[in-house]
Amino acid sequence: MSAAPHQFLGRAREAVKSRSRAPLWALLFESIVRGITGVVLVALLYIVMTIVWHGAPRLDWEFISQAPRNAMMEGGVFPAIFGTVFVVLFMIVMALPLGVFGAVYMVEYAKGGTFSRITRAAVNNLAGVPSIVFGLFGLGFFILFIGKNLDHYAFDIPRNEAEAKVWEQRVAPQVKAARDEAVRLADEKSLHGGDRGAFIRDYVSGHAPVMHKKVFGQGAMFWAAATLAILVLPVIIVSTEEALRSVPRSMREAAYGLGATKWQVVSTVVLPQARTGILTGAILAVARGAGELAPILLVGVAFSMPGLPLTEPVNFGFFKMPVVNPFSEFMHLNYHIYTMATQQTNPELSRPIQFATTLVLLMITLAMNLGAILLRRHYSRK
Amino acid sequence: MAARGLRESAEFRATSAALRARLRRPVSLFFRLKERVIEWFLLACGMLSAIAVALIFFFLFKEGIVALRMVPLSQFISTLSDVTKYDPVEDVTTVVGQQRDFIWQPVSETPKFSVVPLMWGSFGIALISAFISTLCGVGIGIYLSEIATRRTRDIIKPMLEVLVGIPTVVIGFFMLAVIAEPIRALASGGVFSWLHIPFYNRSLNMFVGALGVSFVIIPVIASLVDDALRAVPNDLRAASLAVGATRWQTTWRVTLPAAVSGVFAALILGFGRALGETMIVMMCAGNAPVIHLNPFEPVRTMTASIASEMGAAQYGGLHAHVLFLVGALLVTMTFLLNVVVEIVINKYRKRIRL
Amino acid sequence: MADATARSPNEADSAPYYVELRRLNFFYGEKQAIYDVSLGVPKNRVLALIGPSGCGKSTLIKAVNRISELTPGTRTEGDILVGGESILAANVNTIELRQRVGMVFQKPNPFPKSIYENVAYGLRIHGVRDKATLDGVVEWALRHSALWDEVKDRLKASALDLSGGQQQRLCIARALAVQPDVLLMDEPCSALDPIATGKIEDLIQTLREDYTILIVTHNMQQAARVSDHTALMWMGKLIEHNRTEEVFTNPREKITEDYITGRSG
Numbered sequence A: 001m002s003a004a005p006h007q008f009l010g011r012a013r014e015a016v017k018s019r020s021r022a023p024l025w026a027l028l029f030e031s032i033v034r035g036i037t038g039v040v041l042v043a044l045l046y047i048v049m050t051i052v053w054h055g056a057p058r059l060d061w062e063f064i065s066q067a068p069r070n071a072m073m074e075g076g077v078f079p080a081i082f083g084t085v086f087v088v089l090f091m092i093v094m095a096l097p098l099g100v101f102g103a104v105y106m107v108e109y110a111k112g113g114t115f116s117r118i119t120r121a122a123v124n125n126l127a128g129v130p131s132i133v134f135g136l137f138g139l140g141f142f143i144l145f146i147g148k149n150l151d152h153y154a155f156d157i158p159r160n161e162a163e164a165k166v167w168e169q170r171v172a173p174q175v176k177a178a179r180d181e182a183v184r185l186a187d188e189k190s191l192h193g194g195d196r197g198a199f200i201r202d203y204v205s206g207h208a209p210v211m212h213k214k215v216f217g218q219g220a221m222f223w224a225a226a227t228l229a230i231l232v233l234p235v236i237i238v239s240t241e242e243a244l245r246s247v248p249r250s251m252r253e254a255a256y257g258l259g260a261t262k263w264q265v266v267s268t269v270v271l272p273q274a275r276t277g278i279l280t281g282a283i284l285a286v287a288r289g290a291g292e293l294a295p296i297l298l299v300g301v302a303f304s305m306p307g308l309p310l311t312e313p314v315n316f317g318f319f320k321m322p323v324v325n326p327f328s329e330f331m332h333l334n335y336h337i338y339t340m341a342t343q344q345t346n347p348e349l350s351r352p353i354q355f356a357t358t359l360v361l362l363m364i365t366l367a368m369n370l371g372a373i374l375l376r377r378h379y380s381r382k
Numbered sequence B: 001m002a003a004r005g006l007r008e009s010a011e012f013r014a015t016s017a018a019l020r021a022r023l024r025r026p027v028s029l030f031f032r033l034k035e036r037v038i039e040w041f042l043l044a045c046g047m048l049s050a051i052a053v054a055l056i057f058f059f060l061f062k063e064g065i066v067a068l069r070m071v072p073l074s075q076f077i078s079t080l081s082d083v084t085k086y087d088p089v090e091d092v093t094t095v096v097g098q099q100r101d102f103i104w105q106p107v108s109e110t111p112k113f114s115v116v117p118l119m120w121g122s123f124g125i126a127l128i129s130a131f132i133s134t135l136c137g138v139g140i141g142i143y144l145s146e147i148a149t150r151r152t153r154d155i156i157k158p159m160l161e162v163l164v165g166i167p168t169v170v171i172g173f174f175m176l177a178v179i180a181e182p183i184r185a186l187a188s189g190g191v192f193s194w195l196h197i198p199f200y201n202r203s204l205n206m207f208v209g210a211l212g213v214s215f216v217i218i219p220v221i222a223s224l225v226d227d228a229l230r231a232v233p234n235d236l237r238a239a240s241l242a243v244g245a246t247r248w249q250t251t252w253r254v255t256l257p258a259a260v261s262g263v264f265a266a267l268i269l270g271f272g273r274a275l276g277e278t279m280i281v282m283m284c285a286g287n288a289p290v291i292h293l294n295p296f297e298p299v300r301t302m303t304a305s306i307a308s309e310m311g312a313a314q315y316g317g318l319h320a321h322v323l324f325l326v327g328a329l330l331v332t333m334t335f336l337l338n339v340v341v342e343i344v345i346n347k348y349r350k351r352i353r354l
Numbered sequence C: 001m002a003d004a005t006a007r008s009p010n011e012a013d014s015a016p017y018y019v020e021l022r023r024l025n026f027f028y029g030e031k032q033a034i035y036d037v038s039l040g041v042p043k044n045r046v047l048a049l050i051g052p053s054g055c056g057k058s059t060l061i062k063a064v065n066r067i068s069e070l071t072p073g074t075r076t077e078g079d080i081l082v083g084g085e086s087i088l089a090a091n092v093n094t095i096e097l098r099q100r101v102g103m104v105f106q107k108p109n110p111f112p113k114s115i116y117e118n119v120a121y122g123l124r125i126h127g128v129r130d131k132a133t134l135d136g137v138v139e140w141a142l143r144h145s146a147l148w149d150e151v152k153d154r155l156k157a158s159a160l161d162l163s164g165g166q167q168q169r170l171c172i173a174r175a176l177a178v179q180p181d182v183l184l185m186d187e188p189c190s191a192l193d194p195i196a197t198g199k200i201e202d203l204i205q206t207l208r209e210d211y212t213i214l215i216v217t218h219n220m221q222q223a224a225r226v227s228d229h230t231a232l233m234w235m236g237k238l239i240e241h242n243r244t245e246e247v248f249t250n251p252r253e254k255i256t257e258d259y260i261t262g263r264s265g
């Protein structure tokens, strides 16, 4: 272009002036864009307000601290809160170190190259995998593959029909011996008719070898947490990477210049300075994990349980107390809402409970998201 | 100088010599080994994402392929069934011909596994919600990057992040309990009764599902579009404004075209998310695996099918394997969408570098 | 010994080089930043590297403790000797090397830790744990970098609360604490005000009695004040290397003359 600078200046001045008499369609464009933004924000507020409005009346200490009673129509949602909290707790304990160390390798060790490209693509892909697919994976990998094999090798539980046949053949002599013994005893006691049949059945089931109950090869809090851990891995990796990259190069140089090894630089200089960013990522991951249902739907969530998923009391020396049993099924706030709202014959009856449960879930996740936003704002100012 | 005094003091001399000797000791083998072991450990963690992706594909296909061995591939598209005619006089049923059906009927005497109705549901919902959220998301993205002042931006961005943080079950529940029925009443009666919309009969349908999904996609698209637009250098805008273009013209003719691949990537990513959304469509889309051209009829998506049927399906049975196959199909589709995004973004990076 | 031929540029001062570069070439990927540079500095002398911005001074000085390797895709050709031993040889451990060859950077870069922890950092990473040694060395290093009197009452305060000049002296103390022989200083005063600069220049005068120093500067007066020898770089090449008075009063090259009289660069 050959226009001299003063021509541009003149036109720019004109443009500024003409803003006051902007053409109609330009105004229209701006109002449409503003309008859309307004509508979405109002919708967001409306969602939150509605849930608060309908949920708050039912929400009290009893609702938070009690188990449901009377076919879920009374009492509270404590077991669901308990399950939600412990699942995300197990999840973050697994995902945080793996994600952070993975990101450390990507940022500090593998600079550029094929490894970085593949990993970058994998992280992006993992972030785009539909959440229900994680559920299928949790079922197919953790439960049907790892769990089943663990059960097989630890408790001799057959993995398939062929192994079941082998197991039956192996115990057949013992079963036969028990039966013979039962018949002998029945003869001795001269039992007849139904009594005799019942006695033999009881005796055999009491004395023949029985198959161990499944321990690992079924839905469990631990598998749900592992599934969610993979789901939130990209969240943690991406925010850790960002945090690591925000540590100035001069800090690394200072440490290297003193003769620090790579790991010393990372562990004593880079990670401590990145910790706020990593913490933000961890909080976001927890919020995300607490807000997902599809991935855990197939790996151990239960609608109702007789009690909390606890073990028998464990002896700690001074005192005895039960601990959380990670290989138990669990209740979950999301599942509670889902089943109450869709699987009941008349969901309208329990609407207040549904709203209150939703409010509890919303408060937990929004509090964490807000915390993460504030934290990020705080450290990006610095 | 004080420094020299200290340096020359005999005491320091002694400790300094010892310290020097100590520091100059060659790095021990143990120390080097430790560094190595840590690096291997970190490498293992770094490979985890790639391993996870590989395992996901492997186990979904491993379980899904079994279904292909049990049922021929063509059956997953359509089934041929006999058209019968009942003669009341003779009291006999005769086969008069055959017809091609697209039926998903996994639990029946003769189970039918056509994924076409599920794909219809999935793509219908994804397209409608992609349309809604493109309009809204691009609008918000333009507002944030081109119009909003810093202060409004600082308020609206966190609000969108809050929207991202709302669990999908909450949105599903909200649509189901608060929105669905009023919309139906509005469309089929009430104020619009004079319109006589005859096709809006069910409160839970494809449209409501898509509307709910939009809530999840809008913030994703909005923030990606915002990023893409903000990556456009400011001189471009200044140049356009300087030649007398209005803000609208600048955005439409200069900024958006410059950011087109970023915006495009955002839309594809949004579409992929919509395709994979589960809870909202399960709760609000009616959950009926049928093909209706009418978008106000209930549908069932691939995701909803997996989520709602797997619990009842017998592990190791045909139905379960078919659901794994549906999952494999789903993850393959989102994978391909991701590849497209990757390609588009890479192209975009190159263009920016020029 | 072949090294014996490498003498300092001052004929009167016939000490052999303690740090020596031999036909050094340095590449950032395809781009060559240093062309065939040979120069050196004897023990307990100060060599000033001067030259216009972008001529490769930082690159050169960073090659001496192999900090330059941290940038991916770099390549070094030729040889660098410290105390007569090649530091580019395969069996050289960079950790040991960087302990012997300390570095002070252009911008003060203290860690966001306490003053005490900054100085103690180098010792801690090399496995020194006992408090008495740490305390002693911290005090010694702070005295030796002329900072002790200013900070002795607030060793636990954050290093980031210090002024720019104090931060830079803290970085020097931090480098001294690990007992190096050689100090590399990359424009250590460019981010400081004149008073702070004066203090650091005084400090360099004291330090030269114990250390061999390579200092990069684009301030001619500074080079004249603090250094024994001066080397002028130009677009990655060594133009002139001589005793400082010679370079400033009697330059051999036209480029040098133009540069020191401010006609270019």
Ligand SMILES: Nc1ncnc2c1ncn2[C@@H]1O[C@H](COP(=O)(O)OP(=O)(O)O)[C@@H](O)[C@H]1O
Pocket (backbone or CB within 6 Å): C028, C031, C033, C051, C052, C053, C054, C055, C056, C057, C058, C059, C060, C071
């Ligand atoms: N990390 C790098 N990658 C590529 N080129 C670099 C890098 N650092 C410096 N350079 C180039 O090497 C040359 C010398 O730079 P530098 O040593 O920083 O100069 P000086 O310190 O004398 O100002 C410059 O042309 C610069 O562009």
Ligand SMILES: [Mg+2]
Pocket (backbone or CB within 6 Å): C054, C057, C058, C059
């Ligand atoms: Mg420099």
